[in-house]
Amino acid sequence: MAPGRLLVAACLLVACGERVGAGRVTPAPDAEAAPPEVAPPKPPADPNPPTSCAGEGDEAAALRCWVRLLAGPGCAGRDNGSPGGATARAAIVAGLQAYGLEMAGETGSFEQPLPRGANVLARVPGRDPARAGEHVVLAAHYDHLGEHGGVVHPGADDNASGVAVALAVARRLVADPPARSVLLAAFDAEEPPDYRTPTMGSEYFMAHPTVAREQLVAVVCLDLLGGDLWDGHRSPLYVMGRETFARRPEPALADDPRLPVRAMHLRLVEDLPHGRQAFSDHGAFFQREIPSLFVSTGRSPHYHQPSDTPDTLKYDKMLAAVAVVEAHVRVLADMPDRPAWARDQPVRAADAAVLAELLAAGLGEGGARGTDEFTGVARARLQADLVRARALAAGGREPSESEAREIVQISLRAQCLLAVDSEMPTAACLLL
Known part of the structure; x- marks a missing residue:
């Protein structure tokens, strides 16, 4: 596309x-x-x-x-x-x-x-x-x-x-x-x-x-x-x-x-x-x-x-x-001090960990009841996304901005695939 x-x-x-x-x-x-x-x-x-x-x-x-x-x-x-x-x-x-x-x-x-x-x-x-x-x-x-x-x-x-x-x-x-x-x-x-x-x-x-x-x-x-x-x-x-x-x-x-x-x-x-x-x-x-x-x-x-x-x-x-x-x-x-806006809002390794948990559940790892939207031709892509999300969550360091964009892309791909195919074909989701 x-x-x-x-x-x-x-x-x-x-x-x-x-x-x-x-x-x-x-x-x-x-x-x-x-x-x-x-x-x-x-x-x-x-x-x-x-x-x-x-x-x-x-x-x-x-x-x-x-x-x-x-x-x-x-x-x-x-x-x-x-x-x-x-x-x-x-x-x-x-x-x-x-x-x-x-x-x-x-x-x-x-x-x-x-x-x-x-x-x-x-x-x-x-x-x-x-x-x-x-x-x-x-x-x-x-x-x-x-x-x-x-x-x-x-x-x-x-x-x-x-x-x-x-x-x-x-x-x-x-x-x-x-x-x-x-x-x-x-x-x-x-x-x-x-x-x-x-x-x-x-x-x-x-x-x-x-x-x-x-x-x-x-x-x-x-x-x-x-x-x-x-x-x-x-x-x-x-x-x-x-x-x-x-x-x-x-x-x-x-x-x-x-x-x-x-x-x-x-x-x-x-x-x-x-x-x-x-x-x-x-x-x-x-x-x-x-x-x-x-x-x-x-x-x-x-x-x-x-x-x-x-x-x-x-x-x-x-x-x-x-x-x-x-x-x-x-x-x-x-809070003793008034809540204040943070201008620096980095994506963190913990965000990749939460995303990895969702992907693992959707793929049915560990006996979880996965979703049918994470099967078929999408499964290989999501399994690779899961491996990458886990790697970004590990290692004891925060992701760079390019790695943060990867985390966001993995998340958007998963969201897209969780929509019914009539709204978004699987092939289009996999291009995200």
């Missing part, structure tokens, strides 16, 4: 990539494209949809409740500007009120109106008067794709899962506030047609902040927290973006039987052939040099499909994710 066509193909895969009918791509959740004309039948409706989750005392039950509510028939896919989106927004606002957060929207409300829809903004005041004016943002978009061709796309993983985890973390923070304030942002309009435009909820907020921009010291963005990259594989929770902090946040990332956790460089999912691109709401902060963490388990086979329903999620993983996200927010909100 000619270089120009390859660049376009890569754009179609990851940058413009799959709005509906998408394939499985490692943690780069929300690259977008138009839906197909023909969609599969509707999933069965929840016979007992919840109408409120504020009264759920048990955290695990509350997570399930929020997902069932937001991905239920009453929200009809939560397209921004739609009645279903308004229903979802009203439920989130009611939950924030019940949990005791302060209003942080416009004109004494929880909402910030957008050209279509509205952001939901709430605040947990910091306990330290000297630092309470500084805010760590905890963000998760609540909109989804709505209905296409008479078929609702429920968006349980994308991103009812992220909102549910954010609400659980906010509830914990209210009970024991950190030193700095935490701004919970449930952004609207993350999906098309607003994606990567000034009307995208996070972009609009940064252009019209309800908290002075200089008071926004860091963001922790949640997107896709309930699925697995492929059936039978326990996907880690990827915590990306530590390299954007001058002093890295270092909460323990010990493995949990419910949820392995891995740190990863954002370049491994964002450094595309045509240029770097953020895949969720952290991008609006990153562009303004605000230290940014992006937390995700990556795209499951149900990504942007009508099959993204509450019954497909791994709720034990989500419950474990609450603790991981809370730990990161607290570290940032309690």
Whole structure:
């Protein structure tokens, strides 16, 4: 394939990539494209949809409740500007009120109106008067794709899962506030047609902040927290973006039987052939040099499909994710010095090690249940990539910039191959 066509193909895969009918791509959740004309039948409706989750005392039950509510028939896919989106927004606002957060929207409300829809903004005041004016943002978009061709796309993983985890973390923070304030942002309009435009909820907020921009010291963005990259594989929770902090946040990332956790460089999912691109709401902060963490388990086979329903999620993983996200927010909100942007953001040997782990799992090493996307003609290329990734992870030295580019290319190749062949032929992926 000619270089120009390859660049376009890569754009179609990851940058413009799959709005509906998408394939499985490692943690780069929300690259977008138009839906197909023909969609599969509707999933069965929840016979007992919840109408409120504020009264759920048990955290695990509350997570399930929020997902069932937001991905239920009453929200009809939560397209921004739609009645279903308004229903979802009203439920989130009611939950924030019940949990005791302060209003942080416009004109004494929880909402910030957008050209279509509205952001939901709430605040947990910091306990330290000297630092309470500084805010760590905890963000998760609540909109989804709505209905296409008479078929609702429920968006349980994308991103009812992220909102549910954010609400659980906010509830914990209210009970024991950190030193700095935490701004919970449930952004609207993350999906098309607003994606990567000034009307995208996070972009609009940064252009019209309800908290002075200089008071926004860091963001922790949640997107896709309930699925697995492929059936039978326990996907880690990827915590990306530590390299954007001058002093890295270092909460323990010990493995949990419910949820392995891995740190990863954002370049491994964002450094595309045509240029770097953020895949969720952290991008609006990153562009303004605000230290940014992006937390995700990556795209499951149900990504942007009508099959993204509450019954497909791994709720034990989500419950474990609450603790991981809370730990990161607290570290940032309690740091003695204000979190600061790191201008030097090198790819490290540890990033190659995380990538090698993913490749080994995909190839079925050590008894792991591999993916069918890592077989056939791609297998030899990926086995060579695995050998190279392991070599770059070893040796006790950090990679050079040329070696860092190799690591990124290996990552993009793996992401490409995890997409269904209808979106990106295997031969095109192997040319990356």
